[in-house]
Amino acid sequence: MPQFSIEQLSEIAFQVLSAGGVPEGDARIVAAELADANAVGHDSHGVIRLMQYLEMIDQGFVKPGAAIDVLKTGPAFTLLDANFNFGQVAASRAVELGIDQARQAGTSTVLIRNCNHVGRLGSYSKRAAETGLASMMAVNAPGPGGVAPFGGIERRLGTNPISMSAPWDNQALVLDMTTSATAEGKVRVALQKGESVPEGWIIDADGNPTTDPARLYDGGALLPLGGPLGFKGFGLSVMIDVFGGMLSGSGVGRDDLPRGANGAWMYFVDLPQFIERDAFDNLMSQYVASIRSTKKAPGVEEILMPGEIELRRETDRRANGVVVPDETWRQIQELAAKLGASLD
Numbered sequence: 001m002p003q004f005s006i007e008q009l010s011e012i013a014f015q016v017l018s019a020g021g022v023p024e025g026d027a028r029i030v031a032a033e034l035a036d037a038n039a040v041g042h043d044s045h046g047v048i049r050l051m052q053y054l055e056m057i058d059q060g061f062v063k064p065g066a067a068i069d070v071l072k073t074g075p076a077f078t079l080l081d082a083n084f085n086f087g088q089v090a091a092s093r094a095v096e097l098g099i100d101q102a103r104q105a106g107t108s109t110v111l112i113r114n115c116n117h118v119g120r121l122g123s124y125s126k127r128a129a130e131t132g133l134a135s136m137m138a139v140n141a142p143g144p145g146g147v148a149p150f151g152g153i154e155r156r157l158g159t160n161p162i163s164m165s166a167p168w169d170n171q172a173l174v175l176d177m178t179t180s181a182t183a184e185g186k187v188r189v190a191l192q193k194g195e196s197v198p199e200g201w202i203i204d205a206d207g208n209p210t211t212d213p214a215r216l217y218d219g220g221a222l223l224p225l226g227g228p229l230g231f232k233g234f235g236l237s238v239m240i241d242v243f244g245g246m247l248s249g250s251g252v253g254r255d256d257l258p259r260g261a262n263g264a265w266m267y268f269v270d271l272p273q274f275i276e277r278d279a280f281d282n283l284m285s286q287y288v289a290s291i292r293s294t295k296k297a298p299g300v301e302e303i304l305m306p307g308e309i310e311l312r313r314e315t316d317r318r319a320n321g322v323v324v325p326d327e328t329w330r331q332i333q334e335l336a337a338k339l340g341a342s343l344d
C-alpha cells in the first residue's frame with residue numbers, strides 16, 4: 001500500500017479539488033482539513049472523502065465558491081448561510097468569527113445553515129482551544145441520515161457529532177465524537193480494506209445485527225451510541241438536530257438533500273473573562289493528574305484524556321507518513337485522471 005507524508009496528501013487533495021472546479025483558497029482549506037484528518041488517524045475523514053466530494057459537486061449538491069453569507073449578527077452571535085459551499089470553508093470562517101466575537105463579548109454562538117460535510121469537527125474545536133478559548137460545537141444532518149433511532153430499524157438521524165475543547169498545557173483537550181456507535185466513514189474504510197466491523201455498530205436492512213460493512217450500504221443502518229443504552233446517544237443526536245438543524249434554520253428530517261448536507265452550532269468561551277489563565281491551567285493539571293492516578297484495570301497501561309490518542313497519532317504520522325489503502329489510492333488516481341489533475 002502506498003505511503004504519503006501529510007503535505008503530499010494535502011497537495012494531492014488540492015490538485016483533485018482544483019481540477020474539480022474548487023477555487024484555490026477554498027481548495028487549500030478543504031485539502032488541509034482532509035490531510036489533517038489523516039494526520040490524526042481519522043482516515044474515514046481524510047482523502048478517502050475526495051470521491052464523495054467530487055460526486056457531490058457533479059450532482060450539484062456542493063456548490064464550490066458559493067458565498068458564505070452573514071444572515072444575522074449581534075454582539076455575541078452570528079448566523080451564517082453557507083449556500084452549500086464546502087463545510088470546511090464555512091466552519092473555518094465560523095471559528096474565526098466566533099473567536100473574535102467571544103474575545104469581545106466573553107462568549108459567542110455561531111450557527112451555520114446549508115453547509116456541506118465539515119469533516120472532522122474536532123479540528124475546529126481544537127483551533128479554538130489552541131487560541132485560548134473553550135468551545136462546544138455540534139453538527140446535524142438534515143438530509144437522510146444513516147442512523148436508526150433507538151428502537152427503530154430504519155435510517156432517520158445523522159451521525160450528528162459533538163466536540164468540546166479547552167486549552168491544556170499549550171495544546172488542547174478535545175472530545176470529538178459521533179452520537180452514533182461509529183462514524184459512517186469507518187464502515188466505509190472497513191469495506192475498502194475487506195474487513196468486518198465490530199458488533200454493535202450496524203444492523204442490516206431487516207434490523208438484524210451484522211458485522212459485514214456491505215450490509216450498511218444494502219439498506220442497513222448505523223446504531224445510536226450506547227448499545228443497550230442507545231437511548232442516550234439517540235437523545236444527544238435529537239438535541240443536536242434541534243441546535244444544529246432547527247436553530248440554524250438548516251433543517252431536519254428532509255429527504256431532498258444528500259448525506260453530507262449539514263447545519264452547525266458552535267459556542268465559544270473566552271477563558272480570561274471568566275477565570276485567569278494561570279488559575280485555569282493549574283486546575284487542569286491537577287485534574288489530569290488526578291484522573292491519571294486512577295488504579296488501572298488489568299491490561300491497561302495508561303489512562304488517556306480525550307483527544308490524546310489523536311495527538312499521539314499526529315506526532316507519529318507527521319514524522320512517518322500515512323499508508324493509504326490500495327483501493328482508496330486506485331480510486332483517487334482514477335478520479336484525478338478523469339479530471340485531468342496531476343498527482344506528480
Ligand SMILES: NC(=O)c1ccc[n+]([C@@H]2O[C@H](COP(=O)([O-])OP(=O)(O)OC[C@H]3O[C@@H](n4cnc5c(N)ncnc54)[C@H](O)[C@@H]3O)[C@@H](O)[C@H]2O)c1
Nearest residue numbers: 118119120121122159161174175176177178183304306307
Ligand atoms: N462532519 C460530520 O458530519 C461528521 C459526522 C460524524 C463523525 N464526524 C467525525 O468523525 C470523527 C470520528 O468520530 P468517532 O466518534 O468515531 O471518534 P472516536 O470514537 O475515534 O473517538 C471519540 C472520542 O474518544 C476519544 N478516545 C478515543 N479512544 C480513547 C481512549 N482509549 N481513551 C480515552 N479517550 C479516547 C477520542 O480522543 C475522541 O475524543 C470525529 O472527528 C467526528 O467529528 C464528522
